[in-house]
Amino acid sequence: MAHLNGIKFYKSYKAGEPIVWAGDEVDFVASVVGGVATLTQTMEDGRRQMVGLLLASDFIGRPNRETVAYDVTAISDVTLCCFRRKPFHEMLVKTPHISQRLLEMTLDELDAAREWMLILGRKTAREKIASFLSIIARRETIAEGGDVGTNVAFELPLTREAMADYLGLTLETVSRQMSSLKRDGVIQLEGKRRVVVPDFNSLLNETGDDSDGGVLV
Amino acid sequence: MAHLNGIKFYKSYKAGEPIVWAGDEVDFVASVVGGVATLTQTMEDGRRQMVGLLLASDFIGRPNRETVAYDVTAISDVTLCCFRRKPFHEMLVKTPHISQRLLEMTLDELDAAREWMLILGRKTAREKIASFLSIIARRETIAEGGDVGTNVAFELPLTREAMADYLGLTLETVSRQMSSLKRDGVIQLEGKRRVVVPDFNSLLNETGDDSDGGVLV
């Protein structure tokens, strides 16, 4: 573990700055220290789908691959803790503990991707927004070591457009559904970005997910 | 590796048979030997999204988890090679090589899931079908050690309904788009399940993906 410290270095990016483009060769892997970054795929005609939302402690890159498959973009000011790929990979081979940890993290991401697939493939626009909000609420409050009680408030890390790319919607639809949830008293907005959830369960009811299965671990 | 053989056993399932239900406790992990199985998520009201399509050599289960997060269903006659979870997990700890291999496989699955997310979130029905067909064509022909030349033919492992669950569509839309691709000469159908692709590039053109980026590794 101490050896890990020997090969690490930090990089910072301003909000909006690209970190790497799909197809780029990158000689490091990294872990997010602070800020928010996104993984996105773009089609020729400009349609875009977010495929990863990276918050603190999330991992970027494949130990074994030289190139990156997705655009990685800093969406707020971001700091990365980077490791040169080669020494990192060697260490991975020597330190089974780390590769097991990495496996666990990857399996978690895979689970998240699969939940995301359900959202993209089968949920209505309103359910998509509600699901997104509850996911963010969970991640934010868990990051703060808090519990998801009845009264939750948090800051959206994404613009409406980025939310649209996350959810496979247009930004107009996102905006309309946010307004609709607000009209119906499910959420309150303080400014454009701060969301207050007076009753978290009523938000969960809007997600379309198995109700009260969410004991909120 | 020899030790692995000591703890393995085989199980078989008939087409249509459930292998495990989401939430079940399962004391083994497994690898698909033959046949096709699916991972699906179901919402209360019956909406269903496939989140994994398991062909030969694909892996089922999490080394560290007792319960399973998705419904696993045999969609053709399936044979699994199973390992009791505990000994498997112990072996994972002792044999770093295996956990690295598993990490690679999981990262591949994550990449596949992300490609899938683009399909679900941003592609039109026609593009979804074309993408699905080209994915299956690749997997089938690669499995047979073949190359994806100009003239490709393969058997669909899924019913129209299962394709719909894969692509986030209704089965009617799947059927219509299959007919449309056939009318336009992109594919030919022999019976309901066998697909002939006279010109693979023209199928790729319909996927919406970056053209000719697909050098078909």
Place this chain on the structure above:
DNA sequence: CGCTAGCTTGACATTCTTCAACCGGAGTGG
């Protein structure tokens, strides 16, 4: 003070779903 970026809202167009009818082949039982 006016501009711009991010957002909201409206009117209209499009895509996909929903509901319904129908088709054909494979079993199945009388």
Place this chain on the structure above:
DNA sequence: CCACTCCGGTTGAAGAATGTCAAGCTAGCG
């Protein structure tokens, strides 16, 4: 042997959800 039925699939017509285009709003900033 022949109707019958069931399953998977196809097709049509109508409706709903979401996308598209366009206008306008607000806050922050040069």
